[in-house]
Amino acid sequence: MTLESLGLTPSTLVFIVLGLTLAAFIWGRFRYDLVALAALLGSVMLGLVPADEAFSGFGHPAVITVAAVLVLSRGFERSGVVDVIANQVLKVGERLMLQLLVLVGTVVVLSGVMNNVGALALLLPVAMRLAREHNTSPSLLLMPLAFGSLLGGLTTLIGTPPNIIISAYRGNITGDNFGMFSFSPVGVAVALVGLMFIVIVGWRLTPKRNSQAATDDMFDTANYLVELKVTEDSKANGLTLQQLRDELEETIPVLAVVREDNRRAGYQFHGVLREGDILLLEAGPDELKLLEDKVGLSAIAEPEEPEEGQSKGDDEGKDDERQPVDTEGLQLIEAVVRNDSMMINRSVRQLRLNHQFGLHLVAVARDGGRLKQRLRDIRFQTGDVLLLQGSENEIADSLSTLGCLPLANRELHLGQPRKLAVSVGIFALAIVAMLLDLLPAAVAMSSAALVSLLIGVLPLRDGYQAIDGPVIVLLAAMLPVGEALETSGGADIIAEALLRFGVEWPIVVSLVGLFLLSMLLSNVVNNAAAALLMAPIASSLANGFDASLDPFLMVVAVSASCAFLTPIGHQSNTLVLGPGGYRFGDYWKLGLPLSLVVMATAIPAILWVWPL
Secondary structure, three states: OOOHHHOOOHHHHHHHHHHHHHHHHHHOOOOHHHHHHHHHHHHHHOOOOOHHHOOHHHHOHHHHHHHHHHHHHHHHHHHOHHHHHHHHHOOOOOOHHHHHHHHHHHHHHHHHHOOHHHHHHHHHHHHHHHHHHOOOOOHHHHHHHHHHHHHHHHHOOOOOHHHHHHHHHHHHHHOOOOOOOOOHHHHHHHHHHHHHHHHHOHHHHOOOOOOHHHOOOOOOHHHOEEEEEOOOOOOOOOOEHHHHHHHHOOOOOEEEEEEOOEEEEHHHOOOEOOOOOEEEEEOOHHHHHHHHHHHOOEEOOOOOOOOOOOOHHHHHHHHHHOOOOOOOOOOEEEEEEOOOOOOOOOOHHHHOHHHHHOEEEEEEEEOOEEOOOOHHHOOOOOOOEEEEEEOOOOHHHHHHHHOEEEOOOOOOOOOOHHHHHHHHHHHHHHHHHHHOOOOOHHHHHHHHHHHHHHOOOOOHHHHHHHOOHHHHHHHHHHHHHHHHHHHOOHHHHHHHHHHHHHHHOOHHHHHHHHHHHHHHHHOOOOHHHHHHHHHHHHHHHHHHHOOOHHHHHHHHHHHOOOOOOOOOOOHHHHHOHHHHOOOHHHHHHHHHHHHHHHHHHHHHHHHHHOOO
């Protein structure tokens, strides 16, 4: 019995595979790269993708270009190009609309020449600092900033993966890829209109919250810093801090140990506790009870007011003995978990934060509120905001390795002028080579990335860390699956359904339908996956109308990057979820009208620049 005898044609099988894949993407139980890989292998086993072509996607020019752009983006960050711009952004005044114009305008420009998630990550701390300095609700700044990074990606070939994918697809069909600035006429128009809408109207549609996840008072650290004294009969007497944690079966972070006049940060104290030692730690009521019950540590009482008739001098020595512990020098920092972080779905113990990275977890906030559960039981999620303590000299490297973005105590460094100039020069040469058709985009960008690594603009380790492994696997796995949608006839079936609108209505109605379908898809799956799946449909639709392929591909390129409706539609949206204190339902309030504005701008612009 064959699959055909059961009525399972290749197109039917492709729809089943894609349906299961989309369901898995929406469910979110498994990472999207694993889902994409499962879809690829399933397609191979069903005979939809030839076995000898299963992994051809890993050598596809679009995948190589995306990887190279990610490396170059990290090089811009390290060279100080963006820090120079950010330093100027911080000089804006107190007017909210001016802050939005400068912030969102800057991220739009940056997203055109580097990865849009990277551009957002670099300006996110700047937005947080602006909010603090001018007493602005961060929720009014962060969502517009995230959406601005998506709009900026529309303006150039390398601005966002969907543009690279669409360009490569056009090359496969016509033999001629879109150029570096082929997307600019439409992309710039859409980005400018979107920017104006956000600055004038859109920010009013964002929730105004005093987000706990985005202010200095988020963790209310002072209210949780307590001092505990080791007494003679305390079980903690004679234990190391690690033995104390083992005894408690809880990772309560000790911020400092004070012995006589000497204070050591908890991560630097390796001896045993002695009578009279004072432990400065962050704890709530439950943790304090645990400390008292298990190891005999209780909070030091504040000195009482002297009784009537008793002079203050009688207690002067006691008051002097009980001075508040100075917390200066303790490096406490807020950081947000990025979408590519190694911390996702892992706990403190699994990560060995203290031993491996020298970091103590003090608190975690999610969805705008501090988590009250035990720290050891928390499995980190994208967008979680962490309060961490670590060595001032090592905390930046530790956060970078873990995949966390610092939100507070981040100093802006102007970088080295030589590296800044060299980084810009290398990128400019790559662009010139592409514009003059001297080199394809994949070769030009890869050459620029290689030179950046060879001359030390970016350390080799950082170069490898910059390559987003899950995105690369997603692209490489979904490319053959997208081709199977076309070769099986599945794309033609969907195109025929859209063609029916074109029989009785103008072609522009079908373009609107294509835009809406692609946009909705991009809000529930990765935008690169949406572009991969919709490109064959756009091609079939163009053939059905006997029209030019370019306007249909441009519709897909723009709409695949319009993931404004949900926090899971794009990594930029997810990155601001925690710091902005947003909820899932907040995004569509600004995202829906912005999507309609983009569509109303993009389709006329596309038809003007790329006639049917």
